[in-house]
Amino acid sequence: MGLNQYLILSAFLFCTGVYGVLARKNAVLVLMSVELMLNAVNINLVAFSAFKGTVSGQVFALFVTTIAAAEVGVGLAIVLLIYRNEHTSDLDEVDELKG
Amino acid sequence: MLSNAWIIPAIPAVSFFLVLFFGKRMPGRGAEIGIAAVGASFVLSVVAVIQWIDRVENATGQHEGLRALGRGIFAAAGHGEVAVQPVTSSITWWQNGLVKFTVGTRVDGLVVMMLFVVTLISLLVHVYSVAYMREEVRFTHYYAMLSLFTASMLLLVVADNTLLLLVGWEGVGLCSFALIGHFWEDQPNSNAALKAFFTTRTGDIGLMIGIIMMFFASGTFSISGTNAYALSRGADHSLLLIGAICLFIGIIGKSGQFPLHTWLPDAMAGPTPVSALIHAATMVVAGVFLGARLYPVFFKGFSIGSGSINFMALIGGITIVIGAVLAFVQRDIKKVLAYSTISQIGYMVMALGVGAWTAAVFHLFTHAFFKALLFLGAGSVSFSGSHHSFDMKSDMGGLRKPMPITFWTFIIGALALAGIFPFAGFWSKDEILVTAGASGFDAFMIVGLVGAFLTAAYMTRCIYLTFFGEYRGHGHPHESEPLITVPLVVLACFSVVAGLINAAPLGIEKFKEWVEPTVSFPALVHPDFDYAKALISLTVAALGIGIGAYYWFQREERRPLGGLTERNALARAGYTFLERKYYLDVLYENIIVAGIKAPIAGAAYWFDQHIVDKIVNSVGAGARRLGTFVYDTVDQKVVDGAVNQIAEVTGESGGLLRYIQSGRVQRYALLLFAAIGLLSLALLIANI
Numbered sequence: 001m002g003l004n005q006y007l008i009l010s011a012f013l014f015c016t017g018v019y020g021v022l023a024r025k026n027a028v029l030v031l032m033s034v035e036l037m038l039n040a041v042n043i044n045l046v047a048f049s050a051f052k053g054t055v056s057g058q059v060f061a062l063f064v065t066t067i068a069a070a071e072v073g074v075g076l077a078i079v080l081l082i083y084r085n086e087h088t089s090d091l092d093e094v095d096e097l098k099g
Numbered sequence: 100m101l102s103n104a105w106i107i108p109a110i111p112a113v114s115f116f117l118v119l120f121f122g123k124r125m126p127g128r129g130a131e132i133g134i135a136a137v138g139a140s141f142v143l144s145v146v147a148v149i150q151w152i153d154r155v156e157n158a159t160g161q162h163e164g165l166r167a168l169g170r171g172i173f174a175a176a177g178h179g180e181v182a183v184q185p186v187t188s189s190i191t192w193w194q195n196g197l198v199k200f201t202v203g204t205r206v207d208g209l210v211v212m213m214l215f216v217v218t219l220i221s222l223l224v225h226v227y228s229v230a231y232m233r234e235e236v237r238f239t240h241y242y243a244m245l246s247l248f249t250a251s252m253l254l255l256v257v258a259d260n261t262l263l264l265l266v267g268w269e270g271v272g273l274c275s276f277a278l279i280g281h282f283w284e285d286q287p288n289s290n291a292a293l294k295a296f297f298t299t300r301t302g303d304i305g306l307m308i309g310i311i312m313m314f315f316a317s318g319t320f321s322i323s324g325t326n327a328y329a330l331s332r333g334a335d336h337s338l339l340l341i342g343a344i345c346l347f348i349g350i351i352g353k354s355g356q357f358p359l360h361t362w363l364p365d366a367m368a369g370p371t372p373v374s375a376l377i378h379a380a381t382m383v384v385a386g387v388f389l390g391a392r393l394y395p396v397f398f399k400g401f402s403i404g405s406g407s408i409n410f411m412a413l414i415g416g417i418t419i420v421i422g423a424v425l426a427f428v429q430r431d432i433k434k435v436l437a438y439s440t441i442s443q444i445g446y447m448v449m450a451l452g453v454g455a456w457t458a459a460v461f462h463l464f465t466h467a468f469f470k471a472l473l474f475l476g477a478g479s480v481s482f483s484g485s486h487h488s489f490d491m492k493s494d495m496g497g498l499r500k501p502m503p504i505t506f507w508t509f510i511i512g513a514l515a516l517a518g519i520f521p522f523a524g525f526w527s528k529d530e531i532l533v534t535a536g537a538s539g540f541d542a543f544m545i546v547g548l549v550g551a552f553l554t555a556a557y558m559t560r561c562i563y564l565t566f567f568g569e570y571r572g573h574g575h576p577h578e579s580e581p582l583i584t585v586p587l588v589v590l591a592c593f594s595v596v597a598g599l600i601n602a603a604p605l606g607i608e609k610f611k612e613w614v615e616p617t618v619s620f621p622a623l624v625h626p627d628f629d630y631a632k633a634l635i636s637l638t639v640a641a642l643g644i645g646i647g648a649y650y651w652f653q654r655e656e657r658r659p660l661g662g663l664t665e666r667n668a669l670a671r672a673g674y675t676f677l678e679r680k681y682y683l684d685v686l687y688e689n690i691i692v693a694g695i696k697a698p699i700a701g702a703a704y705w706f707d708q709h710i711v712d713k714i715v716n717s718v719g720a721g722a723r724r725l726g727t728f729v730y731d732t733v734d735q736k737v738v739d740g741a742v743n744q745i746a747e748v749t750g751e752s753g754g755l756l757r758y759i760q761s762g763r764v765q766r767y768a769l770l771l772f773a774a775i776g777l778l779s780l781a782l783l784i785a786n787i
Contacts, residue, residue: 094764095762
């Protein structure tokens with residue numbers, strides 16, 4: 001298998017994530033979409049790492065996974081608080097920073 | 100001491116500052132500083148006198164070289180005397196091109212005589228004032244000014260050049276202004292001070308022009324140089340004449356000579372001790388001193404040696420008579436003495452004018468003692484006898500019994516003033532008259548005799564009104580305290596014996612020997628003592644006293660001429676004429692001053708209204724126009740416009756940017772991705 005298949009998969013996953021972030025109303029689904037985008041990047045890193053025969057890309061991927069876990073933790077906590085205060089998880093209704 | 104004579108004026112000058120800054124904190128309110136300083140100056144002056152006499156006595160036979168030099172320059176070789184060089188010391192003040200301006204002292208017989216007189220009289224006045232001024236508010240300032248007054252006069256005396264002399268001269272004028280106006284709370288007193296100042300300033304203009312002229316004539320400010328130039332063969336006579344006239348105008352103003360004498364009687368507004376100082380030792384004799392100091396200039400300028408009538412003798416002669424006549428109509432005892440001073444200074448000036456230099460200076464010397472005595476006596480009378488009044492007719496009379504010391508010392512002073520043998524005034528006045536006669540000025544000798552007659556008569560009147568008759572005042576007359584009487588006694592002693600220093604018939608001519616310069620000095624006539632003339636002058640004086648006594652020592656209604664002014668219109672007119680002081684004050688104040696004042700004031704007003712105001716108004720209008728322009732254009736349009744513009748742009752751009760801030764996370768994310776997409780596209784295109 002060549003590198004391109006991995007890259008195409010990664011691009012597909014990333015686009016799916018972008019679409020999810022931009023289009024979904026539910027905050028939890030937006031967070032999941034962000035995870036999709038991160039994993040698309042991870043695929044890229046691992047694919048390039050295997051292709052070039054070095055391990056640095058895989059190390060990066062491990063870091064990304066770790067950071068993503070923390071990020072989701074923080075993100076879900078925020079969503080939980082928003083829900084507790086606003087009784088909704090719809091992002092369109094959370095617009096208090098409107099100028 | 101002779102070469103360090105600068106110390107003598109320096110001590111009172113330092114005392115001035117000490118009294119001014121520390122006087123009020125001293126137990127004696129500053130008086131002790133002043134007395135100590137003037138006392139020190141007096142002691143040093145006595146030392147200077149002794150050293151000078153020593154120098155003169157030693158000169159005989161020891162300075163052959165100097166004698167030859169003196170004969171070569173000019174001088175008294177004809178008199179069989181040695182030339183005694185004055186002691187000079189000076190330092191260069193500054194130099195401009197070839198002209199050197201020096202500061203220094205030049206001490207000769209005249210100077211040591213003046214130092215002695217000034218410091219002695221000043222010391223006595225200082226002591227006397229402790230009692231006399233005790234109640235005064237500005238006691239300390241009074242003493243400060245007395246010290247400065249003394250210092251200025253001493254500086255004037257020792258100065259070796261006319262510039263330094265002028266400094267002292269002006270200092271004396273300033274201090275007399277301050278002291279005459281000491282009681283400035285009353286308007287007439289401050290007016291009198293201003294009058295004294297302005298009148299003497301009128302003369303000072305002449306003095307300054309004279310000094311400048313003599314500088315350009317002789318090329319030096321030094322007194323020796325000026326005198327040597329005046330006596331040299333190459334001297335320009337017309338230049339000397341004009342210079343002498345200008346200098347003499349200064350003397351007229353300072354010494355109260357006709358027609359600028361009017362300030363002197365008004366100067367009586369000052370405290371009495373100050374009057375004594377002004378009249379005896381400082382202010383008015385400064386003019387005579389200048390005449391004596393620069394005598395060669397006057398001698399050559401006025402051609403005194405030729406025996407013809409000259410400006411100087413004429414003014415002196417007029418002053419003798421007009422001063423003496425005015426003394427008859429005064430009610431104020433100090434004004435009698437003031438007119439007497441005018442008249443006596445007239446004698447000195449006339450004596451200088453007729454070539455009687457020694458007699459003039461001798462009269463200055465003796466006059467200092469008895470005039471100071473008379474003034475201090477008058478002060479004593481007003482202090483303890485007449486309740487601070489000086490009006491003889493309403494507040495005095497019959498004071499001889501309660502005030503014996505004042506009475507007897509006053510009598511001695513009056514006799515000396517009248518020229519009665521053997522008091523001091525006799526010797527000096529007689530010498531003036533004899534020398535005037537012997538030098539060919541017979542007319543002036545007669546004027547002098549008339550003056551002597553008048554002097555004796557008005558002093559008789561003054562003594563009668565003050566000490567005889569019934570007491571007319573309201574106080575409790577008693578003798579003054581020792582601080583006042585001791586100076587009177589000291590001065591009385593001097594008034595008795597001072598004349599004997601130059602008593603020709605006794606073979607004593609020490610004054611002439613010690614005082615008359617022998618270097619750079621014109622040859623003067625020194626007539627022998629003339630018993631006939633002495634007898635005439637004595638008779639005239641006695642006659643004056645006799646007639647005065649006959650007239651005034653009678654009861655009012657039995658006087659031979661009593662009530663004449665009421666009966667006779669001519670006599671009344673004459674009396675009024677005298678009472679108005681010859682209308683000179685009217686002439687000066689209402690005609691000359693007003694005549695000058697009105698056009699000057701008019702011109703000044705026109706200038707003020709038309710030129711100054713116009714300039715001010717145009718400047719104002721211009722400034723206003725400029726201000727409006729700046730407000731309208733710069734401030735309103737440029738500055739405000741810029742500020743407003745900035746605010747508007749900021750507001751509008753804020754309004755536009757506000758649409759981006761939707762508050763929606765997904766909108767932000769869209770912008771983020773769109774921006775990344777655009778950037779990636781741009782990088783892609785850039786890299787191709």
